[in-house]
Amino acid sequence: MIQPLHDIRVLDLSRVYAAPAGAMILGDLGADVIRIEPPGGSDSMRDWGPFLNGESTYYLSANRNKRSITIDLKSEEGKLLFFDLVEKSDIVIENFKAGTMKKLGINYEVLKEKKPGIIVCSVTGFGQTGPLSELPGFDPVIQAMSGLMDVTGNPQDVATKVGIPIADIITSVYVALSVVTAIRQRDMSGEGQYIDLSLLDVQVASMANVASAYLNTGMISERKGNQHNNVAPYQVFQTGDFAIMICAGNDGLFKKFAAALGHPEWGNDSRFITNNDRKKHENELVILIEEVLKTKNSDQWVDILSDAKVPVGRVNNIQQALDQEQVIARGGIENLLHEVGEVKLLASPLKHSGLNVRTRMAPPTLGQHNEEVLQELLQLKKKEVSILKENNVL
Incomplete structure (x- = not known):
């Protein structure tokens, strides 16, 4: 069965969780997702344990269905390679600090000159505009600033963050939704676009009934521990x-x-x-x-x-x-063959009667697909790839 994004290529420049997990969802739907990092790597998730034979289990959780290459985007030669890949791609996803893409000379305005239909999705803590736009944004800080922590935990205790990076996770879904929407619009207009996603925007929008109660009645919800502000029992x-x-x-x-x-x-x-x-x-x-x-x-x-x-x-x-029978019956866990051996990962929850969502590739190691991607997409010869490696471009 052909997957819905089988003819879409994504260049994933992102790190940590929100944007990489969004790109992973697109990979689950069939997109060819190519993860691009500098030659020495840039994703701090690779350093977060626990580890399976040296590979971070945190990193594994956000990077299935991707290929990995390394490019030094600060070098002119690396930048030219990236531009060549952009011309053969549909989406660029990045989560650098606001302004970094422009400093590198690969921002949306530059890329759309080279490929008018390109879609660029930028994910930052606070967005590209506003007084906080240049600040870094981390999930727990976003949980605090959005009001989420203030309604989480026991009333007699200090405000509590959610036990998973919930702002990142919700944002990852919006990454995929935004990109699919932009693809649909491009199908109709032929034009690409720029997507500006902010973790704070997403988490504030996710405050749902708590925000609605305040906006319409002035009620400020309180921490209730495991009770509910509005319903009993x-x-x-x-x-x-x-x-x-x-x-x-x-x-x-x-x-x-x-x-x-x-x-x-x-x-x-x-x-x-x-x-x-x-x-x-x-x-x-x-x-x-x-x-x-x-x-x-x-x-x-x-x-x-x-x-x-x-x-x-x-x-x-x-x-x-x-271990629940329901989770097992629904195929919630899958075993994959990885470079370091067999790994177990959570499966995509998407289940459609006409949608073939499957894991084609385990999360890649750094630069695992350098030769494969550059030979396949840019027709570089093996010797040319070797020279690029020797010159620290890859």
């Missing part, structure tokens, strides 16, 4: 052994939940009939629920509540999460 509860998450998100679900716990009378209790009632009497309700839940273990309650169609799940660590 909607939190983590301790059972006889492990904790479980329960989301009785509406009045009908609450009645099912109460009945499953053996207390159908709660559904008609004036303190608990509506969600507003339950929020007003949340502390009382939580005490009643906790007393019942501690009488059985987590597996028993998950079975009972699942049978009652009440949303519930055990609070798993990563081992337990990846």
Whole structure:
């Protein structure tokens, strides 16, 4: 089956997570993604452990379905090589500090002169405009500035970041979406364009109901730990052994939940009939629920509540999460042959009836495809590639 981006080529100049993971999604959809770094490498993710036979598992998580070449873009010869590759490509993705592409002489205005249909996607912490545009942006800083940390964690504790680089991860999806949208527009107009993506823009836009509550009512949401600002019961509860998450998100679900716990009378209790009632009497309700839940273990309650169609799940660590039958049945993990041996990676979650999403290549080692790419796309001879290496262009 032909993949939707099989005829699209991406030059990925990016590092760390947000932009590289966005390019990876395009590779999952069939694009030929060529990762370009300087000869000595530039991605600090390669230095972040833990390691599998010397290869960073962090780096592996954002770079499947790519080829890797090295080019010194500060050298004139390297720049000319890059321009030749641009003419045979559709997309350039970069996440240098604002202004760096212009200093290198490879910014969008220069590239579109060489190929009018080129699409350039720039990913930065704060965007190309505004008073903070020249500052570096790291995921935890973005989480802090966006308001996300202020609504995460227990109310009595300091604000808490999310345990994964969530601003980077959400931005990576917007990278892929923006690029696919730009390709569609180019199909209609024949023109390329410049995409300016900011981690802060993305994370602020992702504040969803918290932002809407403030903008429309002035309500500033508070940290509630594992409870919810607006809904009850909607939190983590301790059972006889492990904790479980329960989301009785509406009045009908609450009645099912109460009945499953053996207390159908709660559904008609004036303190608990509506969600507003339950929020007003949340502390009382939580005490009643906790007393019942501690009488059985987590597996028993998950079975009972699942049978009652009440949303519930055990609070798993990563081992337990990846060992779940549901994750295995859906093909959530894949084994790939890598230069350092077999590696296990998370698979793309995209599953369409007419979409062939698959991992064709394991994440590449630095410069692994220098000869392959330059011979294939620029018709350079093996000796010419060797000379470029000797001159430290590659």
